[in-house]
Amino acid sequence: MDGLPNERIKPIMDAAIARFEEFSALRIELDEANTKLADRKMIDRAKGLLMKQRGIDAAIIQQLDEMLGMTEETPMLNYNDAMRGISKRILVEGDQITGVRLIGENLAAEWLKEVMTNGQLTEELRRWALAPLSAPPTGQRSRGKIVCSCLDVAENEIIELVGLGGDLKALQAKLKCGTDCGSCVPELKQLVKVYSKHAA
Numbered sequence: 593m594d595g596l597p598n599e600r601i602k603p604i605m606d607a608a609i610a611r612f613e614e615f616s617a618l619r620i621e622l623d624e625a626n627t628k629l630a631d632r633k634m635i636d637r638a639k640g641l642l643m644k645q646r647g648i649d650a651a652i653i654q655q656l657d658e659m660l661g662m663t664e665e666t667p668m669l670n671y672n673d674a675m676r677g678i679s680k681r682i683l684v685e686g687d688q689i690t691g692v693r694l695i696g697e698n699l700a701a702e703w704l705k706e707v708m709t710n711g712q713l714t715e716e717l718r719r720w721a722l723a724p725l726s727a728p729p730t731g732q733r734s735r736g737k738i739v740c741s742c743l744d745v746a747e748n749e750i751i752e753l754v755g756l757g758g759d760l761k762a763l764q765a766k767l768k769c770g771t772d773c774g775s776c777v778p779e780l781k782q783l784v785k786v787y788s789k790h791a792a
Contacts, residue, residue: 660683669722670682673696678697687714689707692705700722700725706735716729751787754783754784757788
């Protein structure tokens, strides 16, 4: 390097070597990223073929999701396993389930439906909502059998209110059970008789 003092050449060479090493590292990262992207595309194509083989059409699933408001930008619980033909989405607003779409495995359908219509999605339930469970995880209280079909009032809700001192009139006022067709009134009276604090 003509005209440069020797003490300037070493820092310039060190900088050039450092830049070359940075460039080389970036090139390796770029090559790895391109390989991963190509692998991902190949995996997605394979998943699409498997889903088609199992009779699951991705276009129909996408249309269904759009009808249910389950688009990619919507916050939801989401699970996809194309290798096994399983795709699940649960739309959650606050602590309420507002939509469920299960394809390929639907063991949780019944208890998710119950949570969607009658309860809230607790943190424990949220952790297990996409799992292949036919019942809610332990710790989630069951509502029991439905006593008043007209107003969807379950046995455990009735027993709880009776245990707090409620009678038939209190049940009718608070839970509204026995106020529509009246066919559940005999069972309500029996539950009051059995579970009342005064029955003991």
